[in-house]
Amino acid sequence: MDIETDVLIVGGGIAGCSAAYYLARDGVEVALVDRGEVGRGASGRNAGSLHQQLMPFTFREGSARERQARVDTLPLMVAASGVWQELSRELDGDIELRIIGGLMVAETDEQMAFLADKAALEQDQGLDVHMVSGNELRTLAPYLSEAVIGAEYAPGEGKLNPLRAIAGLVQGAKRSGARFFEGRELLDLERGPADFTALLTGGRVRCRRVLNAAGPWAAQVAAKVGVSLAVEPNCVQSSVTERTTPLVGHLVCHAEKILSLKQVTNGGLIIGGGWPAKIDPATSDLTVLAENVRANVALACQMVPDLERKRLLRSWAGVNIRSDGKPFLGEVPGVPGFYNAVPPDAGLTMGPICAKLVAEQMTGRPTSLDIGMFTIERAAP
Numbered sequence: 001m002d003i004e005t006d007v008l009i010v011g012g013g014i015a016g017c018s019a020a021y022y023l024a025r026d027g028v029e030v031a032l033v034d035r036g037e038v039g040r041g042a043s044g045r046n047a048g049s050l051h052q053q054l055m056p057f058t059f060r061e062g063s064a065r066e067r068q069a070r071v072d073t074l075p076l077m078v079a080a081s082g083v084w085q086e087l088s089r090e091l092d093g094d095i096e097l098r099i100i101g102g103l104m105v106a107e108t109d110e111q112m113a114f115l116a117d118k119a120a121l122e123q124d125q126g127l128d129v130h131m132v133s134g135n136e137l138r139t140l141a142p143y144l145s146e147a148v149i150g151a152e153y154a155p156g157e158g159k160l161n162p163l164r165a166i167a168g169l170v171q172g173a174k175r176s177g178a179r180f181f182e183g184r185e186l187l188d189l190e191r192g193p194a195d196f197t198a199l200l201t202g203g204r205v206r207c208r209r210v211l212n213a214a215g216p217w218a219a220q221v222a223a224k225v226g227v228s229l230a231v232e233p234n235c236v237q238s239s240v241t242e243r244t245t246p247l248v249g250h251l252v253c254h255a256e257k258i259l260s261l262k263q264v265t266n267g268g269l270i271i272g273g274g275w276p277a278k279i280d281p282a283t284s285d286l287t288v289l290a291e292n293v294r295a296n297v298a299l300a301c302q303m304v305p306d307l308e309r310k311r312l313l314r315s316w317a318g319v320n321i322r323s324d325g326k327p328f329l330g331e332v333p334g335v336p337g338f339y340n341a342v343p344p345d346a347g348l349t350m351g352p353i354c355a356k357l358v359a360e361q362m363t364g365r366p367t368s369l370d371i372g373m374f375t376i377e378r379a380a381p
């Protein structure tokens, strides 16, 4: 492999594949490399939730700076849903995007008060959310336990099939001329006066520009041009039940505890929310933690008692992104031609909007949303 291209994308997850799709569609010459297989990182292992609301365990427990970062990112979360809806019309095949609404449930008055404050903050940022309780909640979600006294409802939340979405993006990008290379790890990046030379396992790419879409490993890629990026890997796990008749009609999260629950198109119920898994630092092997599966599933059963009669089919782990809660977007000052497209932890939701904004910048257009707050300059590591 010894090629030349205008843009080299490093990383074939949802961010990289979306960037390839948008750039190639705009006539930009693109090559994407991944050290493994495209879509086999977090982007192919996630729970398929389309989030909008601030997640309590990150929003509540983080520092004041982290909380503000998440509030600053809300307008992008709102826009992300619109981008996914566009993609579901544009891509080949059904990506199983369904806007079913999301309920963040509360069991105590304290949790209700927290949600009400959170809803007010989110409404200020343009998010369509409101509180529901009593008969309204029972009618909306009869499957919820009596222990649930109320919820924050976000009608714009939903779910999608990430594997189908990645396949659709790759197909669309290839149709516009993008080239994909799997099993090629970026080992080094040399900067010339007006271009870059990327040294890969078994190959070399000369390119005018580089787009860093390496997700949890974006810091290692940025370090190759001397840039420090405050992103690190975070191992989490999810589980799925056997297929069953329609039971859970919304994306269900909890006001205080770690939970996301939804029923996907084939009838399986995906239970997750960000419970930790384990990674072996020497081999990078991932291990699902049984005690966390038990706690995660027990919580899901407390919220939806009918789940107790369903059998768990499988649990799996993946490596997510941990950062300050904001994406890293755009060209890096001082390194002309080097761009980042690194979403925050709700990276399936945010991957396409992040890639789209960076692609707009790379094609010399004004970005459809201001990305000033999301450049590398905003934060000390």
Ligand SMILES: Cc1cc2nc3c(=O)[nH]c(=O)nc-3n(C[C@H](O)[C@H](O)[C@H](O)COP(=O)(O)OP(=O)(O)OC[C@H]3O[C@@H](n4cnc5c(N)ncnc54)[C@H](O)[C@@H]3O)c2cc1C
Pocket (backbone or CB within 6 Å): 010, 011, 012, 013, 014, 015, 016, 033, 034, 035, 036, 037, 038, 039, 040, 041, 042, 043, 044, 045, 046, 047, 048, 049, 050, 051, 184, 185, 186, 187, 213, 214, 215, 216, 217, 221, 236, 237, 238, 272, 316, 317, 318, 319, 320, 321, 341, 342, 343, 344, 345, 346, 347, 348, 349, 350, 351
């Ligand atoms: C179990 C789990 C459940 C999740 N659930 C949800 C959810 O329901 N909703 C949601 O919004 N988000 C969810 N997420 C988060 C989301 O999946 C990720 O944030 C998102 O997929 C990150 O996308 P990415 O393209 O930035 O990175 P990735 O998908 O990790 O892709 C990065 C790619 O870069 C490649 N790479 C890295 N370094 C190099 C290199 N040096 N050279 C070449 N290639 C390289 C990797 O091989 C990888 O394929 C979940 C994550 C996990 C793990």
